[in-house]
Amino acid sequence: MSTSVVEHGNARPSLGQVLDFAWGRGPFTATEAMAGASLTRSTTIDAIDTLVDLGVVHELANARDAGEYSGGRPARRFELPADLGAVIALDAGDAHLGITITDLARAPLAHLRTGLDPQHTVGQRRATILRHLEAALAESGVPRDRILALCAGVAAPVARDGSSPPHPAGFWERTNPGLAEVLAGWAPVVQVKNDAVLAAAAEGDLGEAVGCRDYIALVAGERLGAGAVVDGHILHGAHGGVGEMVLFDHVRGVDSADGLGPVTARLARGLIEAGEASPGGPLVALLADGLPADRILALAAARDPDAVRVARRAGEFLARVVAVLGSTYDPERVIICGAIADGIEPVLDAARDALRPLLDLPAPVLLRSRLGADIVLTGAISTALAAARSVGLPQLVAQRLRG
The missing domain is CATH 3.30.420.40 (ATPase, nucleotide binding domain)
Structure with missing residues (x-):
């Protein structure tokens, strides 16, 4: 992930390194973070204390209080909470729409699947997607400013800027009705990807291609x-x-x-x-x-x-x-x-x-x-979580440092 987190204009790489270590790990001690983040003990403790003060990392009960104490000074224990933020995944096919919102540990907070009318105009399709997205967010109970990343899969080729090229019959423009622009304000990172690309991401993350490079x-x-x-x-x-x-x-x-x-x-x-x-x-x-x-x-x-x-x-x-x-x-x-x-x-x-x-x-x-019929959503979740880790979470920390 990006290890540069800004505090009053000064880079704090140590915060990013500790965040990267803490991501998806569960409870940890300062000693474990020091080894995992390759930092000195004092720098590690300073970074952890800063993240605790910002409400990004939570301090847990120490080993004695947790029933794991075996003598000596009990170690402080910390955790990056899964409910610190959330990500949104969309699968916008020609005739269907799937939306899943998860926390940072991939636990689902809301899921919606509905049909889309292939005859809709671009404007109607945009409005329909936004309406269902608002409904899914309301169901999840997550404030919009806690969404750290969003990834949408579409049945069209997608260029690096999230746009799709023109199709002779207009199919690609309809299935990707300018979603990168429409969804731009929803998260620090908004990505639009081809559905098969997201299927590949899902297989590499959780499926039959784990550990495979080709x-x-x-x-x-x-x-x-x-x-x-x-x-x-x-x-x-x-x-x-x-x-x-x-x-x-x-x-x-x-x-x-x-x-x-x-x-x-x-x-x-x-x-x-x-x-x-x-x-x-x-x-x-x-x-x-x-x-x-x-x-x-x-x-x-x-x-x-x-x-x-x-x-x-x-x-x-x-x-x-x-x-x-x-x-x-x-x-x-x-x-x-x-x-x-x-x-x-x-x-x-x-x-x-x-x-x-x-x-x-x-x-x-x-x-x-x-991975089933929802493989595009699965890949979109994986992609959004990776973006939350590398961009969304460091931006959240930077905002709290400035605030």
């Missing part, structure tokens, strides 16, 4: 989107377009950026229309419900022969997608993310078999995400 989080439900991490860095590009999947319009056997949901339904319908499915079988029975992908995959997991054939063909489709990503980014792992991941194993089994001959490089390991 991986792709493939959001694969309705539309394909890839968050690419190479050499430990999430890739963005000049316009935030790394991982945009329009390239698959030009890949034989893939032919579009449609995700595994519509592709699985399309393959099932093709199997039925070709007369290859059992007329009285459970796959044909799903026609009345529109051939939902999750139920097709559940049938495949139960070894229904028709659904297994669909899953195998969906796996061949996925293998072509992964082969292109593997040749482009050389990942160690490709993680299938989103709600579709819950039942994806039959497809992954087929994709693993089909992938090997499609690559000259070693094939990436194919995994399913275990």
Whole structure:
């Protein structure tokens, strides 16, 4: 984190170093902080006492009062309280909005999920997002001046300034209706990120890519989107377009950026229309419900022969997608993310078999995400907490020093 915290114009790096040590640690002693922050004892104690005076660090009961005393002078104990501030995460998709507010220990304080009208104008979408954001903040009980960071995920490429480039059909401008500007006053740090980038952040922080430096989080439900991490860095590009999947319009056997949901339904319908499915079988029975992908995959997991054939063909489709990503980014792992991941194993089994001959490089390991449908919110929380640690909290301390 930034270790420069200002007191009357003078840098106090020691305050930042102690804050960095204390973040997410729970109770600690001055001796532990001294070692962890690489400071002298007197400097450590001075920094801790300053932070206690500012109400940023709390002094706890000493070891004797806490029942941990074993002789000698009891050590003073301190903690950076999780309720010192909060962060906001948004997932603004084409037709849905998710908002989560957490404390600094990631404990949820409010959660909201609702639909968004894809036909809304930019102005209507802005107003709707702000209205629900105000409602979530009220539910959380957190004063607005205690919000240390905010991160919003959108279904569009996002440049470094939080804007999205124009889209031929206006889709990107609608899904990211100038959120960086609209939300600018909500926190010391406001970030807008592509949803697949946030999925990659979530997998690296809490999921299947912990400790991995080269991986792709493939959001694969309705539309394909890839968050690419190479050499430990999430890739963005000049316009935030790394991982945009329009390239698959030009890949034989893939032919579009449609995700595994519509592709699985399309393959099932093709199997039925070709007369290859059992007329009285459970796959044909799903026609009345529109051939939902999750139920097709559940049938495949139960070894229904028709659904297994669909899953195998969906796996061949996925293998072509992964082969292109593997040749482009050389990942160690490709993680299938989103709600579709819950039942994806039959497809992954087929994709693993089909992938090997499609690559000259070693094939990436194919995994399913275990972070669920809210993975974009999970990544937005991780991103907002990192910003709160590096910027929001030091700014809070600087304000209290000046005040």
